[in-house]
Structures are given as structure tokens and as C-alpha cells.
Amino acid sequence: MKKGQLGFLTSTHAVNDLYQGFVPALLPYLASERHYSYAATTGITLAATGLSSVVQPVFGVVADQRYRGWLIPAGFLVAAAGIALAGVSGSYPLTWLAVALSGIGVAAYHPPATSAARAAGGSSQQAMSWFSVGGTVGGSLAPPLVTLVVGATGLSGAWLLATPAAVMAALWALSGPWMRLRGYEPARPLVRASGAGGRQAVHRDDWRAFGRLAATTVGWSVPYVTTTSFLSLYISRDLGGSGAVAALALTAFTAAGAVGTLLGGWLGDRWGRLVPVRIGYLAALPALGALILAPGAGVALVCALLFGLAMFLPFAPQVTLAQDYLPNRPGTASGVTLGLAMSVGGLLSPLFGMLADARGLTVTLTGMLAVLAVGCVLALRLRDRDLSAEAVGAVPEDGREPLAGSAVSDG
Secondary structure (H helix, E strand, O other): OOHHHHHHHHHHHHHHHHHHHHHHHHHHHHHHHOOOOHHHHHHHHHHHHHHHHHHHHHHHHHHHHOOOOOHHHHHHHHHHHHHHHHHHOOOHHHHHHHHHHHHHHHHHHHHHHHHHHHHHHOOOHHHHHHHHHHHHHHHHHHHHHHHHHHHHHOHHHHHHHHHHHHHHHHHHHHHHHHHHHOOOOOOOOOOEEEOHHHEEEEOOOOHHHHHHHHHHHHHHHHHHHHHHHHHHHHHHHHOOOOHHHHHHHHHHHHHHHHHHHHHHHHHHHHHOOHHHHHHHHHHHHHHHHHHHHOOOHHHHHHHHHHHHHHHHOOHHHHHHHHHHHOOOOHHHHHHHHHHHHHHHHHHHHHHHHHHHHHHOHHHHHHHHHHHHHHHHHHHOOOOEOOHHHOOOOEEEOOOOOOOOOOOOEOO
């Protein structure tokens, strides 16, 4: 494992996902200062994730064809510019477009950075969990930073939130040559593995298993995005909590997600990556149910923490599992699982916003419980894939006829 390179990539992930986290943290201020309805508020969530969901797999395909490291700093710089413009944009259409620009920047970052992290960390689940937790830490820091900056200056001061990206871009410019000098070159992980008798295993992409995983991720995405978008509003408006408690709940949710991500990586290395996936989905159901039934803001805060912990247990294992289902297309695998599948929640968010306007947030969150139950059923049907143990597609080094066989195990 190239720890220095992985650590630096993890720090860029924290900065990038800081701008993803700024969007839900800004929603209460947008609703208050600009008098947006629930539907208009969730339209902002759609802006952040809608275009992102479409273009992120495209960036994944691009990253598979040829590694383009410049997309990493370009991604979080564009994301920062979008957030800054959203703060100074007076009209709803301009705000929507600015947030959409930010979402595109976030999308551009993920495929090349995730492939690079997998190359630096190898097959270790903990390595991927450390990279993943960088994004979770960034998301957890977003609410207090928004409270500190926008709470003091109003939305017009949102341009100050671009500072972390500017600093990280400078560090990237200084550290990029160092990374290349250290031999850093992302590669498709485990596409070829040495076999017995000097043979090479050429691994085939398992699109059927990958499709099942993508559907599972959708069952994760919809409750995650909707809960993140409405958590602060639910605690402040429905449960009578203060703005500080509402922001604290969002921070607790994402901070617990960081702990869950690391715990999921540790469990994956020790017991197999399907263990944290299944435990996470099963534990998230009662945690979300308790959040819906919470009698007050204090109880909701604890439930949000438990929900975040459970939801992020499967996060890193799902990423490496996707890359092993498509070993010849790790960027595409990352783009779909981190982009298209997860962003379905954002695409559907305006519908849930209209439901919240019509029936209230409690009914909307109850609907999320039903969606999460479907995701849980799908998660229990996932199967692991160990590329290093496969005999599928084994061919002699002279490239003759491959062997036939099966690739997927129970885990």
C-alpha cells in the first residue's frame, strides 16, 4: 500500500465532498432567506445530483480509457465555484444552475480519484475505507462551516466556502510531481493475476452481478439523499429543535458515517466484505424507524447518529465489490456506483419534496423506510467475487484459448 499517496488522495476527497455536503447544509438558509417551498428546496438537491448522475459514469469511461489526474483538482475547483456562485445568485434559476455546476465538479472528481485510491491501496478494504472516509469527513464538516460562514454573513458570504478548494489545489500543484516521482500510476486492479503453470487469469466483467449491486445502491441512495436533505428541516420544523441542534444532527449523521465507513472496512478485511454490507442495511432499518418516531430533537439527534453509522458500513465494500465485478472497467464501476446509482435519490428528490409539501416530512421519511427495505432485500442477495482465486478465463502466456468456469462465490 502506498500510504503517502493514499493519504493525500484521502485529503482531496475530504475537500471534494465538502462541497457535496454544503448543498444540504445550505438548504435551510435558502428556504429562509429566499422563501423556497419544500418542492423548490428539493429542486436544489436535484440540481446537485441530477446532472452529476448522468455525467459521472461518462467521467468513469474517460478515466478507464486513459488516466487523467487533472480531473481530480479540476473537479473540486469547479464544485467550489458552483457553491460560491449559488450564494450570490439572486434568482432561483441561477441558483439552480450554480448548484448543478457544483455537482458536475463533484462528479468529475470521483472516478479518477477512486481508481487511483484502489491502485494505491490494492485489495485492502481498509485502504478504500480510509479514502471513502475522507469524503465522509468532508461532508461532516460542511454543516458547521456553513453555520460559521453563512450564519454570520448570510448567503452573500458563501464565496468564502471556496477557500478549502483553493488551498488544496495549491497543494496538488506542489505534490503532483512528487506523486509521479514516487511511481504513482493508477492501473486497473487485479485484471490479470498469475496462475499455476505460468498462466494468466483474464477476468471477465460480470454485468449481471454489477446490475444487482447498482440496484442495491439505489435502495441506499434514495433514503440517504432524502434524509440528508430533510434532516435539519425535520428537526427544526417538526420537532421544534433550534437551528444549532438541527445543524448538529446533520453533522452527527455524517460524522457517524465516517466511523461507519472505517468500521465497514475493518469488518470487510476481517470477515469478508459482504458482512458489513448486510449488517449495515439490516441495522439502518430500525435506526430510520426510530428517527421517524422520535418524540423530540434530542432523541432524533441520537437516531440520526445511529442511522449514519449503519448506512455507511457498506460504503467502501460496495465500491471495491463494484470494481471487482467490472475488473476491466474500474472507473466505470466507480462512476455508476458513486454517481448514477447513488444520484437516483437526487433525481427523485423533487417528487419527495412535493410529497412533503402535501403530507409532511413524517410521511415522506416513512416512504424512505419502505425504499430502504427493498435495498436491504437486494443486499442480502449479493455475492462476493474473489479475483485472485478465480480460474475463469485462465489463458497461457502465449494468449491461446481461455478456460471456462464460474467467477462468483457466496462470500
